[in-house]
Amino acid sequence: EPEVTQTPSHQVTQMGQEVILRCVPISNHLYFYWYRQILGQKVEFLVSFYNNEISEKSEIFDDQFSVERPDGSNFTLKIRSTKLEDSAMYFCASSVRLGQGSPWGNSPLHFGNGTRLTVT
């Protein structure tokens, strides 16, 4: 069964550095997401992405964050200047197969196993 893959599995960075988290969504999916989970807390929505642009974003997704689909297969999350509070698990997800009819809500999200980001 196709999977969402994320790299690296663990990233350690110093405060103020830029990081890029990488995801390869399921190949025929059209919608892409980033979520994060601070240790011991809820899974939090960051951003959704469709047709090469952001569809929705949360309050967490401020100017320090950006997303990109650079080559039609990868989906990246960039944090420009990391803060200690950015330490978390970051999960990528994808949904909605090419050619699948509406309604949109009838397509589950498929998640990767996450990247653990540690900011020191």
Place this chain on the structure above:
Amino acid sequence: DAKTTQPNSMESNEEEPVHLPCNHSTISGTDYIHWYRQLPSQGPEYVIHGLTSNVNNRMASLAIAEDRKSSTLILHRATLRDAAVYYCILRAGTYKYIFGTGTRLKVLA
């Protein structure tokens, strides 16, 4: 945004059925009810989803109340590997789902 309410935790004995409830009294007519689970140290995993009719798949069954204001995820025979946090989720925007705190299921051997 439509909200869901779930018990914080539940326990079940191994090999017994488990019924995980969810209330979603503000659900709209077109919202699908999704269930995910998160095993320790893993990403959320899709379990099942439905709109109005009861649904079955290899992992679980989903029973949806006639008025759609509640639903129940049914694990027919709980195993130790089913110990996880189970999330009942509705669409919170055009292109997003918001996770709540879920139900932490403990399976006793």
